[in-house]
Amino acid sequence: MAGPMGGGKKHGPMGPVKKPKNTKGTVIRLFKYIxxxxxxxxxxxxxxxIQSLATVSAALFIEPIIDDYLRPLVxxxxxxxxxxxxxxxxVxxxxxxxxxALASYGQSKCSVWLTQRTLNTLRKDLFDSISDLPISYFDSKPNGEIMSRFTNDVESLRMFISQGLTQFVSSGIMIVGSFVIMLMYSWQMTLIVIAMVIVMFFVTKTVGKRSALFFKKQQEQLGTVNGYIEEIIEGQKVVKVFNHEEDVISHFDEINESLRKAATSANTFANILGPVMNNLSHITYALSATVGGLLALKGAMTPGEIVAFLQYIRSFTQPISNITQQFNNAFMALAGAERIFEIxxxxxxxxxxYVVLVNAKISDNGEIEETEEHTGVxxxxxxxxxxxxxYTRLAGDIEFENVTFSYDGKKTVLNDVSLYAKPGQKIAFVGSTGAGKTTITNLINRFYEINDGKIRYDGxxxxxxxxxxxRRSLGIVLQDTHLFTGTIEDNIRYGxxxxxxxxxxxxxKIANAxxxxxxxxDGYDTMxxxxxxxxxxxxxxxxxxxRAAVADPPVLILDEATSSIDTRTEKLIEKGMDALMQGRTVFVIAHRLSTVRNAQAIMVLEHGEIIERGDHDDLINQKGKYYQLYTGNFEE
Ligand SMILES: Nc1ncnc2c1ncn2[C@@H]1O[C@H](COP(=O)(O)OP(=O)(O)OP(=O)(O)O)[C@@H](O)[C@H]1O
Ligand SMILES: [Mg+2]
Structure with missing residues (x-):
């Protein structure tokens, strides 16, 4: 997938068209939802x-009207x-x-409810799945691409369930009904119709196969376009700062063009089906009329029967071309459903x-007892x-034992890291950017699983x-802040x-905010x-x-933001953090060495390994990396 820079692997606009993976499975699954x-x-x-039976049987009146009443009345x-x-x-x-007509009204009502409820369930399942995905999944996909499954792919299902599905059902009934009645009128003329159906079948099969592929491609391209738009809107300031508007526009034009081509191919194949089917049915109509005329001349058919039969050709071929046009929706829906199920x-x-956190109280003989009430223990x-x-009392004791970790299985990010933090201690991590500091915190809260070694929490x-x-027992201030739409109070209460x-x-107040x-x-109600x-x-x-303070956790992880802020706010944040650290186990990742000076233990990370450890004075005396970082003296 091409990134915002327009780099990445490029496919020709008609590039590799992926086959739908398991059409039958997807169809069955979709039906289970419905x-x-x-x-x-x-x-x-x-x-x-009822509606299609009514349509089919209404035409049964044509023959008696003509043969029994109108002709004798001439x-x-x-x-x-x-x-x-x-x-x-x-009458x-x-x-x-x-x-x-009444049945048709009932049908459309059912169809609307059915569609909306099914989509609702699908959206819910999709959202639930997204919430359950591991963090690593989001590392691999732009958000807009994932969003697209909620919007375009769900929408494609809406069209299919609300229109396509009923069309398939009512058309099917009309086709079968008309066919049976046609047979009763004249088998010779029905043969012509059968011949046409065979031709229609092969046309549909050939065209349909290609369509399905391009519809999948179309949904994927839509996802790419959405992903790109989302990324650019989010990064608009960077785009402007570097004057990349034109590149962005031209890359967008490129992927937009690919989308157009994929959508055109998909729709062309599907759209030519309609006219082809219509023409085939006109031909059948003309042929049948001729044969019917001949039969009438021989006295084998009455004029009423011919008119009725021709009417049935209409009610036989019309649903066939309706169905073929619905293939459009069906293919798109299948492509959409496949992408939804994929997530x-x-x-x-x-x-x-299986070890869970419970409220506890300490009995007189010093034993820990589980309790319903909120004891703070x-x-x-x-x-x-x-x-x-x-029961083990939650103390906030954390230990890393020879932990080795890699995000992608290739590049080792942490190598044989061992450390321990006792309750009430403040452990600081320092080190150059990319050394693996944030990674350590990602492992404590199990955003990612370690490859080797052990992490122990209270043993x-x-x-x-x-x-x-x-995660409930940990208070984490992430390196990049994320706030939700809502009031300031809501955002703090999120903790x-x-x-x-x-x-x-x-x-x-603790956080100095x-x-x-x-x-x-608007104070705390500011949106x-x-x-x-x-x-x-x-x-x-x-x-x-x-937000971390309101959760009042025994273990606190502070990943200081790297962006520089004014010294007054810096002081405020520092004071806020210090206040928060009282009586807890604290991991602090500091970019400002002033914040780590009072830590009990300072770990200096370099390329995923702890190269120095000790308190501030020890490390300064060692004149190693910490000394360099602290004094800015890189000569030594
Ligand atoms: N989600 C990820 N997928 C793959 N690699 C990652 C991921 N996050 C970080 N890395 C890699 O892991 C290494 C350590 O990253 P980490 O975020 O722990 O650094 P850091 O010490 O916190 O740096 P900084 O001081 O800039 O915050 C880096 O080389 C980075 O490229
Ligand atoms: Mg970091």
């Missing part, structure tokens, strides 16, 4: 059947038994049409953890193989701890949804939009510290 709304689905089928006075019979028959025919099937973040509940349960291997409980307004304010929030016109773009970088960071 059948979840059993009542609506069968209701829709029922009404569609040259006669328009009165008597014949006329009242004619009127009766026509009956009208009733059948009316029944059909639903993606490997979920597995969680085999937490314990790890460890259920063993033999059914016994042990428990973290792989045994349930992920949600593990602990049970927090009261007072808790939020207290947390904001209170004074700037108070100065905003944040677009990832907090109406705040400054430093303010955003203060909010994310407040």
């Amino acid at each position: 059948c979840r709304q059993k009542g609506l689905f069968f209701g829709m089928l029922f009404f569609a059947a 040259g006669q006075r328009f009165e008597g038994e014949l006329v009242s019979g004619l009127i009766r028959t026509m 009956l025919m009208g009733c059948v049409f009316l029944g059909g 639903i099937d993606e490997n979920k973040e597995v969680d085999e953890g 937490w314990a790890w509940k460890h259920t063993h193989g033999d059914g016994t349960v042990t 428990i291997n973290i792989q045994k701890i349930k992920k949600s409980d593990l 602990n949804l049970d927090a009261t307004h007072e808790d939020v304010v207290k947390a904001a 209170h004074s700037f929030i108070e100065n905003l016109p 944040l939009t677009g990832d907090g773009s109406n705040l400054s970088q430093g303010q955003r960071q203060l909010l994310s510290i407040a």
Whole structure:
């Protein structure tokens, strides 16, 4: 996929067209979704059947109207038994049409409900899957591409379920019904029709095969285009700073053009089907009319039968061309469904953890007991193989033992890292950019799994701890702040949804965010939009510290943002962090060495290895990397 720079591997616009992987499986699965709304689905089928039966049987009145009433009436006075019979028959025919119209109304109602409910479930499953995907999945795809599955791919299903599905059903019934009736009128003429159907079948098969491929390509290109748009909107400032507007536009033109070509191919193949089918049915009509005329001359058919038969050719071929046109929708829907299922099937973040976090109280004899109430004391509940349960008090003791890790399985990012942090200690990581500091925090909260070694939390291997409980016990201030649309208060409360307004304010005070929030016109009710773009970088960071503070976790991980901020805000953040660190195990990744000076242990990372450790004075005396980083003296 081409990135925002327009680089990457380029395909010709008609590039490799991927085959739908498992069309049959996708169809079955889609039907299972549709059948979840059993009542609506069968209701829709029922009404569609009534409606098409009405259409088919209404034409049955044509023959008696012509042969039994109109022909005998030719040259006669328009009165008597014949006329009242004619009127009766026509009223009956009208009733059948009316029944059909009512059924058609019922069918469209069912169809709307069925479609919207099915899409709702699909969207829900898709969203649930996305929330369950491991972080590494998002490393590999632009967000817009994933978004596209919610928008275009779901939309393609809407068209199919709401129109295509009913068309297939009612057309099927009309085809079968008309065919049976045609056979009853004249087998000779029916033979002509059968010959035409065979031709139609081969045309559809040939065209359809190519269409399906291009529809898949079209949905993929749509995803690419969406991904690119999302990326550029997000990065618009960078684009402008470097005057890349024109490159961006020309790259967009390129992928937009590819989309146009793929969509054109897809639709051309599908769209020529309609006219081809129409012409084939005109030919059949003409041929049948001729043969019918000949048969009438021989006295084998009455004029009424011929007119009725020709009417049935219409109600036989019309649904065939309707169906072929619906192939358009069907192919697109299949391509869309396949892309949706692809995400639903993606490997979920597995969680085999069975050690959970529970509220605890310490009994008089010093034992830990599980309790329902919120005591502020937490314990790890460890259920063993033999059914016994042990409790370990949550203290915040973290240990890395010979941890080795690679994001992609190729490049080792952490190599044989060992470290420990005791409750109440402050451990600082320093090191050049890319050394692996953030990676260490990603491993503690299990965003990624380690390749070798062990990480222990209060003596428990973290792989045994349930992920949600593990993360609940950790307070993490990520290196890049993310704020959600909502008020400032909502954003702080994100750290602990049970927090009261007072808790939020207290947390904001600890984080030193209170004074700037108070100065905003709407205070804590100030709405944040677009990832907090109406705040400054430093303010955003203060909010994310407040968010960690409100959770009041025993272990805190602070990944200091690298972006430089004014010294006053820097001081505020520093004070905020220091306040937050009281009485907790703290990992701090510091880019400003002033923040690490009071740490109990400082680890200097270089290329994924800890090359120096000790406190500030030790490390300064060692005159190694830390000394260089701290004094900016790189000669030594
Ligand atoms: N999601 C990822 N996929 C693959 N490689 C990654 C990923 N994230 C980081 N890396 C690589 O891992 C290495 C360590 O990255 P890390 O983010 O831990 O550095 P850091 O020490 O936090 O740097 P900084 O001081 O700039 O924040 C880098 O070489 C980086 O290229
Ligand atoms: Mg980092």
